[in-house]
Amino acid sequence: MREVYVIGHKNPDTDSVCSAICYSRLKNLITGSEDYIPKRAGHLNEETQYVLEKCGVKPPAYIKDVRPQVRDIDVRKISGISEDLSVRNAWKLMKERGVETLPIIEDDKLKGLVTISDVAKSYFEMYDSDILSVSGTSLSNIVDTLKGEVITGDIDKHFNKGKMIIAAANPDMMENMIEEGDFVILGNRYESQLCAIEMEAGCLIICEGAKVSSTITKIAAQHNCVIISTAYDTYTVARLINQAIPVSFFMKQEALIKFKLNDFIEDIQDIMAKKRYRDFPIEDDTGRYVGMISRRNIIKTDKKKIILVDHNEKNQAVFGIEDTDILEIIDHHRLGCIQTITPVFFRNQPLGCTATIIYQMYCEHNIDIDKTTAALLCSAIISDTLILKSPTCTHYDVDACQVLADIAGIDIEEYGREMFRAGSNLSDKSEEEIFYRDYKKFSIGEITVGVGQVNCMSQEEIEGLIKKEASYITSVTDKSDEINIAYLLLTDVMKETSYVMLSGKNAEQVLMQAFNLDEITNNYVILPGVVSRKKQFLPAIVEVLQQ
Secondary structure (H helix, E strand, O other), X not given: OOOEEEEOOOOOOHHHHHHHHHHHHHHHHHHOOOOEEEEEOOOXXXXXXXXXXXXXXXXXXXXXXXXXXXXXXXXXXOOOEOOXXXXXXXXXXXXXXXXXXEEEEEOOEEEEEEEHHHHHHHHHOOOOOOHHHHOOOEXXXXXXXXXXXXXXXXXXXXXXXXXXXXXXXXXXXXXXXXXXXXXXEEOOOHXXXXXXXXXXXXXXXXXXXXXXXXXXXXXXXXXXXXXXXXXXXXXXXXXXXXXXXXXXXXOEOOXXXXXXXXXXXXXXXXXXXXXXXXXXXXXXXXXXXXXXXXXXXXXXXXXXXXXXXXXXXXXXXXXXXXXXEEEEEEEOOOOOOOOOOOOOEEEEOOOOOHHHHHHHHHHHOOOOOOHHHHHHHXXXXXXXXXXXXXXXXXXXXXXXXXXXXXXXXXXXXXXXXXXXXXXXXXXXXXXXXXXXXXXXXXXXXXXXXEEEEEEEOOHHHXXXXXXXXXXXXXHHHHOOOOOOEEEXXXXXXXXXXXXXXXXXXXXXXXXXXXXXXXXXXXXXXXXXXXXXXXXXXXXXXXXXHHO
């Protein structure tokens, strides 16, 4: 089974992060695997960071886009070859592997590519007689190509000078033809062999398995002349020897079209369509070669498998959610607009926190909850229910929170104050970071409403935030085509009161009608008893907009 990402909404809060971690653990325990991996779709706020540090838990990895990537393709693990490999052996490998392109690798990095057309070129192209030396052909390649045997000489030698000559003439004529370093193809004629050596030939290729005398061998060694014996006749040797050329002579090395594992399929399709190449090399993030893909692989791309927690609306989900395979949704919010191709496991309960649902699922499967998991689930419930004071809080949330607190050794009231105190320290945050730290976007008909919420522990904090956000909240609707109305709830947790800032066309009228206000004289309004965005604030706004 492929990995399954368990992920909460964008602008993650403590519930979405802790629920992703704990539900991944539950799924892994149920399946006896490690396939379920928690992820987060945004940056952690201070409260959630405090909780994770307190519990000694590493934050889930951040993922901003879940569209199919190259890593989701079945990348063909085509082993790389050395640039010294002969064209003949490259051709054999292509036939064995059923491929038309081979990657040339050096120190695990892609150096070049050789294709079947490059191999064909070595057969049909007309080359000068010095091609072996120009291409830096190794002695071992020549021996392997001709199925020969080294009589004398260093098999690791690479030739860098000399041309090919077939010694068909008599020795007198050969003296005018052979130059230092030349490759001489000849038979068993002693005089011709001796002449070639004395003319400082670099290599003698003795055909038809002719025996080489000890005298010739000795003289060749003195002149640093290599002697190779082969069973092939002169014609066959002359025809085959170009196949000993190393692939480095043909390989494409400049302007290679290659992709990374993290590249998105949508982004590379156009590039692949414009190029006539059959195969494209893949590298990892460090530039190490991984394998090859083709257009055919793209068609078989597997979508990422996703489980959504603490949300079920597309505009709150991680980017690219429509291109994934959603397996499950665990949530406690209103039903949104995410559509799936196939039926999914969807558990939605009117509770104060997603973590309460996950606690129930642990109980239903008779799986013990360890101290760390209990602390995470308890933290999420405390956060989402404002220390069990929110109107969204049910007796199920209270019961779950108390059981989990006992397991984790947590004093609910004291620990909750510590959490909110950590989360309300926003002195070093920008206006934008504060507004979007716990922000959700809702679509009501043709109107899109953005609602941010910040929990505060004192009146002083709230007054400071009102001054800081006064000009920024106006820019949210002025500069964005996506948001028609924006609200920011500054919630005094201890006094159970929210100070609501607003902007956008009709934002004031909607708010006044929703909460029966006579007028709004400041750039904010005080709503006593309103602490829940989900159960108190948003339903009132939605009702007005729907009317």
